[in-house]
Amino acid sequence: MALVSIKNLTRIFDVSKPWLNRVVERREKAYLTAVSDVSFDIKEKSVYALVGESGSGKSTIGKMLVGLLRPSEGSVEIRGVDLAREQDAARVDAVRADIQMIFQDPFASLNPRWRVRDIIAEPVAARGGDTKGLSEKLLEQVGLSARDAGKFPHEFSGGQRQRICIARALASEPKLIVCDEPTSALDVSVQAQVLNLMSDLQDDLGLTYLFISHDLTVVQHISDRVGVLYLGRLVEEATPDDLFDNPKHPYTQMLLAAAPQLGSFGRDVPPPKGEIPDPINPPSGCAYHPRCPLAQDICKAERPLMRDLRGAKVACHMAE
Ligand SMILES: Nc1ncnc2c1ncn2[C@@H]1O[C@H](COP(=O)(O)OP(=O)(O)OP(=O)(O)O)[C@@H](O)[C@H]1O
Numbered sequence: 001m002a003l004v005s006i007k008n009l010t011r012i013f014d015v016s017k018p019w020l021n022r023v024v025e026r027r028e029k030a031y032l033t034a035v036s037d038v039s040f041d042i043k044e045k046s047v048y049a050l051v052g053e054s055g056s057g058k059s060t061i062g063k064m065l066v067g068l069l070r071p072s073e074g075s076v077e078i079r080g081v082d083l084a085r086e087q088d089a090a091r092v093d094a095v096r097a098d099i100q101m102i103f104q105d106p107f108a109s110l111n112p113r114w115r116v117r118d119i120i121a122e123p124v125a126a127r128g129g130d131t132k133g134l135s136e137k138l139l140e141q142v143g144l145s146a147r148d149a150g151k152f153p154h155e156f157s158g159g160q161r162q163r164i165c166i167a168r169a170l171a172s173e174p175k176l177i178v179c180d181e182p183t184s185a186l187d188v189s190v191q192a193q194v195l196n197l198m199s200d201l202q203d204d205l206g207l208t209y210l211f212i213s214h215d216l217t218v219v220q221h222i223s224d225r226v227g228v229l230y231l232g233r234l235v236e237e238a239t240p241d242d243l244f245d246n247p248k249h250p251y252t253q254m255l256l257a258a259a260p261q262l263g264s265f266g267r268d269v270p271p272p273k274g275e276i277p278d279p280i281n282p283p284s285g286c287a288y289h290p291r292c293p294l295a296q297d298i299c300k301a302e303r304p305l306m307r308d309l310r311g312a313k314v315a316c317h318m319a320e
């Protein structure tokens with residue numbers, strides 16, 4: 001059974017100017033659709049990766065999943081509980097206790113005045129749990145030393161700080177961790193170490209991850225399934241091998257062509273073609289059609305629905 005089930009998830013932000021400006025400048029209200037009609041499942045003990053360019057709605061989906069943002073439409077169910085609509089507070093609390101989030105910037109998410117011991121144990125202390133020796137144990141689990149518990153965040157490198165964030169996320173023994181670009185602020189050499197650590201922990205502890213990244217190559221080895229987002233919509237979903245060997249959506253193909261490749265070091269990599277459209281006035285039909293080399297009339301007129309194609313799912317009129 002799926003641990004997380006996301007159905008027709010949509011989030012619209014009101015980005016209008018203040019009322020007086022609208023009246024004086026005669027402007028309409030403006031709405032930005034950050035996430036539109038996204039559906040996918042995350043199986044228990046698996047890693048689902050969400051990839052897409054900046055502004056494609058990845059973080060917005062992550063925030064709705066952990067309950068930091070309310071969906072405008074659609075639902076997120078975790079073990080059958082819809083965090084935004086469930087009336088039974090005890091059930092909501094039980095599900096919440098199973099979820100943690102790890103953010104991109106490890107420094108901003110660590111309180112600089114607290115010792116690492118207190119930072120790591122905080123989620124457990126907040127629930128009145130037993131924190132004796134907990135931070136020391138977790139520090140060793142993430143490859144740091146128990147002695148580090150007495151230090152402050154500024155005494156660590158970026159990679160070590162992200163390990164502290166991971167330790168804190170593990171403290172409350174969650175089942176599901178939403179990782180929002182956990183390695184993109186790190187040096188390339190450290191990225192791989194932190195990724196390996198996260199992957200080992202996932203195996204050892206039987207965790208489920210929603211792993212968010214703008215970089216397809218980062219998620220290639222860690223994920224069991226990959227969803228590709230474009231302008232708030234899921235355009236393709238497949239296993240990583242399938243996606244890399246046989247990308248079906250022209251957008252995925254373009255992303256892969258633009259990704260740095262082993263062996264192409266020092267060679268020019270073509271940058272992604274075209275501009276990301278304005279999400280307040282998205283293109284008609286398939287939002288990718290202005291950038292798409294395969295676009296036909298139907299792509300301008302009709303939004304492609306997600307359909308099954310040889311084991312993968314793709315939302316494209318032209319994909320064969
Ligand atoms: N609170 C908000 N109010 C208004 N617009 C928002 C808000 N949060 C996000 N957006 C808009 O929603 C869209 C999706 O944002 P989101 O942060 O989910 O993108 P992302 O895929 O995580 O991008 P990045 O890779 O840069 O982190 C963007 O156009 C963004 O400007």
Ligand SMILES: [Mg+2]
Pocket residue numbers: 058059060180
């Ligand atoms: Mg983001």
